[in-house]
Amino acid sequence: MNKIIIVGAGFAGLQAAKGLTTSSFDVTIIDKNNYHLFQPLLYQVATAGLSPADIAVPIRNIFRSQQNPKVILDELIGINPQLNQIKTRNNTYIYDFLVIATGSEPSYFGHDQWKNFSYGLKNIKDATSMRTKILKAFEKAERIKNEAANRGSSMHSYIEQFLLGKFNLDLLNEDNKSKKMAIPTVTVLSLWR
Numbered sequence: 001m002n003k004i005i006i007v008g009a010g011f012a013g014l015q016a017a018k019g020l021t022t023s024s025f026d027v028t029i030i031d032k033n034n035y036h037l038f039q040p041l042l043y044q045v046a047t048a049g050l051s052p053a054d055i056a057v058p059i060r061n062i063f064r065s066q067q068n069p070k071v072i073l074d075e076l077i078g079i080n081p082q083l084n085q086i087k088t089r090n091n092t093y094i095y096d097f098l099v100i101a102t103g104s105e106p107s108y109f110g111h112d113q114w115k116n117f118s119y120g121l122k123n124i125k126d127a128t129s130m131r132t133k134i135l136k137a138f139e140k141a142e143r144i145k146n147e148a149a150n151r152g153s154s155m156h157s158y159i160e161q162f163l164l165g166k167f168n169l170d171l172l173n174e175d176n177k178s179k180k181m182a183i184p185t186v187t188v189l190s191l192w193r
């Protein structure tokens with residue numbers, strides 16, 4: 001029986017595997033995580049609207065009623081196309097057909113130095129780090145006791161509403177719009193450091 005190995009259980013890998021569930025091939029899906037991550041909702045985890053478990057589904061659960069694919073938690077570290085062989089952290093596997101669906105990495109458009117000043121948002125660790133940073137900035141705003149802080153506390157509610165998607169620009173008249181939006185942005189950035 002032909003062996004198909006799919007590396008990566010993101011949207012692409014899952015789609016490939018789903019198309020092969022009833023095939024006569026011997027299908028194996030390998031991912032370095034044992035869950036499929038729904039990346040479009042990472043923003044909500046980063047802003048504390050959802051918890052990581054809400055956007056991560058165990059891969060085995062997705063295919064629980066199917067014979068195919070077999071699911072393996074492992075990380076691809078090498079491919080030998082001459083031998084039809086892949087190497088993972090824990091094993092080597094022979095394939096007849098190989099599907100590489102390992103996604104992408106953040107791009108800094110040729111400015112890798114920007115990496116030190118920014119957060120990626122590609123995985124759960126990125127999202128929870130960003131969430132911690134945002135929540136700590138709010139906590140810091142709560143603790144400040146001077147006049148600037150009192151301004152900060154109304155800014156705080158603007159920021160909170162903004163992050164929760166409740167900020168209604170129409171409530172502001174045209175004159176105040178740019179001013180009110182600019183203040184909370186500046187405050188968040190200064191607390192971010």
Ligand SMILES: Cc1cc2nc3c(=O)[nH]c(=O)nc-3n(C[C@H](O)[C@H](O)[C@H](O)COP(=O)(O)OP(=O)(O)OC[C@H]3O[C@@H](n4cnc5c(N)ncnc54)[C@H](O)[C@@H]3O)c2cc1C
Pocket residue numbers: 007008009010011012013030031032033035036037038039040041042043074075076077101102103104121122
């Ligand atoms: C914050 C955010 C918001 C987005 N919003 C939208 C949206 O609204 N609409 C939309 O259409 N798209 C959106 N996208 C894009 C969409 O999520 C991606 O296009 C899609 O996830 C790509 O699917 P993929 O299968 O190619 O890669 P991924 O989903 O990244 O999956 C790659 C898989 O490969 C695994 N893997 C990687 N390397 C290895 C290795 N060496 N060994 C084993 N496993 C490995 C990973 O663990 C992962 O499970 C968003 C992306 C992000 C980050």
